[in-house]
Amino acid sequence: MESTMYNQLLMSPLFTGLTTGELTEILAHIHLDFNTYERNDVIVLQDDRCDRLTYVLRGKVKAEMIDPRHRFVLTEVFDKPFLIEAYNMYGMKQAYEHTYVIVEKTNTVSMTKQEFHSILMNYRIPRINAMNLLCAQIHRMQKMMRECEAETVERKIVQFLRHNALSCKGEKELKMKMEDLADYIKETRLNVSMALRRWNEAGLVEQQRGVIVIKDLGMLEK
Amino acid sequence: MESTMYNQLLMSPLFTGLTTGELTEILAHIHLDFNTYERNDVIVLQDDRCDRLTYVLRGKVKAEMIDPRHRFVLTEVFDKPFLIEAYNMYGMKQAYEHTYVIVEKTNTVSMTKQEFHSILMNYRIPRINAMNLLCAQIHRMQKMMRECEAETVERKIVQFLRHNALSCKGEKELKMKMEDLADYIKETRLNVSMALRRWNEAGLVEQQRGVIVIKDLGMLEK
Numbered sequence: 001m002e003s004t005m006y007n008q009l010l011m012s013p014l015f016t017g018l019t020t021g022e023l024t025e026i027l028a029h030i031h032l033d034f035n036t037y038e039r040n041d042v043i044v045l046q047d048d049r050c051d052r053l054t055y056v057l058r059g060k061v062k063a064e065m066i067d068p069r070h071r072f073v074l075t076e077v078f079d080k081p082f083l084i085e086a087y088n089m090y091g092m093k094q095a096y097e098h099t100y101v102i103v104e105k106t107n108t109v110s111m112t113k114q115e116f117h118s119i120l121m122n123y124r125i126p127r128i129n130a131m132n133l134l135c136a137q138i139h140r141m142q143k144m145m146r147e148c149e150a151e152t153v154e155r156k157i158v159q160f161l162r163h164n165a166l167s168c169k170g171e172k173e174l175k176m177k178m179e180d181l182a183d184y185i186k187e188t189r190l191n192v193s194m195a196l197r198r199w200n201e202a203g204l205v206e207q208q209r210g211v212i213v214i215k216d217l218g219m220l221e222k
Numbered sequence: 223m224e225s226t227m228y229n230q231l232l233m234s235p236l237f238t239g240l241t242t243g244e245l246t247e248i249l250a251h252i253h254l255d256f257n258t259y260e261r262n263d264v265i266v267l268q269d270d271r272c273d274r275l276t277y278v279l280r281g282k283v284k285a286e287m288i289d290p291r292h293r294f295v296l297t298e299v300f301d302k303p304f305l306i307e308a309y310n311m312y313g314m315k316q317a318y319e320h321t322y323v324i325v326e327k328t329n330t331v332s333m334t335k336q337e338f339h340s341i342l343m344n345y346r347i348p349r350i351n352a353m354n355l356l357c358a359q360i361h362r363m364q365k366m367m368r369e370c371e372a373e374t375v376e377r378k379i380v381q382f383l384r385h386n387a388l389s390c391k392g393e394k395e396l397k398m399k400m401e402d403l404a405d406y407i408k409e410t411r412l413n414v415s416m417a418l419r420r421w422n423e424a425g426l427v428e429q430q431r432g433v434i435v436i437k438d439l440g441m442l443e444k
Contacts, residue, residue: 087356087360087361088357089353089357090350090353090357090358091354092358093361117346117349117350120342120343120349121343121344121346121349122343124343127342127343128312130353131311131312131352131356132312134309134312134356134360135310135311135312135313135356136312136314137360138309138313138356138359138360138363139309141360141363141364141367142363144367145363145366145367145385145386146386148405148406148407148408149378149382149407149408150408151408156371160371163367163368164368183370184370185370185371186370186371
């Protein structure tokens with residue numbers, strides 16, 4: 001394995017905190033799949049069974065979610081390393097909630113759920129990392145849920161996006177009829193349209209054929 | 223150990239799915255603390271370090287949360303077995319978010335975080351149970367976050383309670399000035415007051431010296 005990839009593994013959420021020696025020892029016992037994907041390749045499909053833990057090492061990937069009730073499609077773009085829906089390997093549904101499509105050449109590393117269990121069983125640091133990961137996500141969601149009700153239409157749109165997105169930062173595309181969005185956040189269509197126009201004038205949002213393109217959700221929150 | 227307690231352990235979230243033989247084998251290797259508490263005993267205090275996993279086997283316990291920004295105090299009453307904040311053993315803060323006070327004689331079983339790790343390391347079913355528990359909580363929260371904006375003042379109050387409570391059912395007491403609640407959910411004080419009066423007339427809610435008593439949050443959601 002090339003040494004940059006090795007270092008990226010050492011910084012991955014599951015292996016962070018290990019020494020190189022400890023990681024080498026794990027790699028000798030656990031089978032990891034390294035993959036390279038090209039533009040338009042699909043890593044997983046929404047509703048596929050989630051029985052693998054996949055970590056995007058580098059590249060650019062878009063995650064698309066068709067709302068289960070078909071009210072909207074939300075697409076997010078990731079160009080930094082990230083873990084694909086670890087929390088969907090367990091619980092009631094155990095299915096991916098997004099389709100992941102490659103935007104630019106991407107490297108991933110993945111393991112089966114069984115291999116993940118073997119890591120939890122045998123290695124202390126990855127075990128603590130896994131528990132920390134899941135619990136930190138619970139804490140982030142708790143924090144979001146406990147926020148005050150949004151007052152302005154802008155805040156309501158941002159909250160809608162944050163509550164439905166995988167991450168609160170970066171590029172998002174929302175394919176949704178403006179009247180459906182208005183209905184969802186209990187605002188008038190005119191108010192939603194005016195908010196989008198204000199963002200558009202500030203260079204933060206574009207509208208293209210029924211799709212609202214947010215350049216960086218983090219910037220809208222300011 | 224008496225046999226009812228043994229059976230309750232077998233049905234607890236961490237041990238469910240084990241045979242009696244497997245549980246006996248775990249109990250031979252892991253030290254569990256069994257405790258009996260009397261009325262007004264305090265199990266843990268809000269902000270105490272969360273370094274134990276405690277399961278309430280039977281009894282009646284109230285969980286009180288002082289909102290970190292001191293806008294309200296929310297109290298919930300539990301009279302069924304429940305696990306105390308397992309998700310707070312990990313992540314950034316690792317502190318309890320509630321104070322647990324005994325209402326009626328209560329039995330608990332608990333273990334240190336270290337013992338919990340030893341279980342994760344050595345036993346397959348509890349390991350899967352622990353992962354399922356945390357992931358199911360993430361799924362529940364996701365579902366709540368993805369709901370449409372509430373339309374009526376009643377729905378907004380219910381949503382406020384659900385988003386801040388440990389459970390969506392049972393008795394809750396909210397100590398909060400009516401104007402603060404109105405401000406939180408972005409409604410007028412008059413609207414909040416009228417909603418509470420309607421619930422009061424329906425026998426669902428009582429107001430006592432600045433405290434809103436909800437007999438069963440599950441009933442308000444209807």
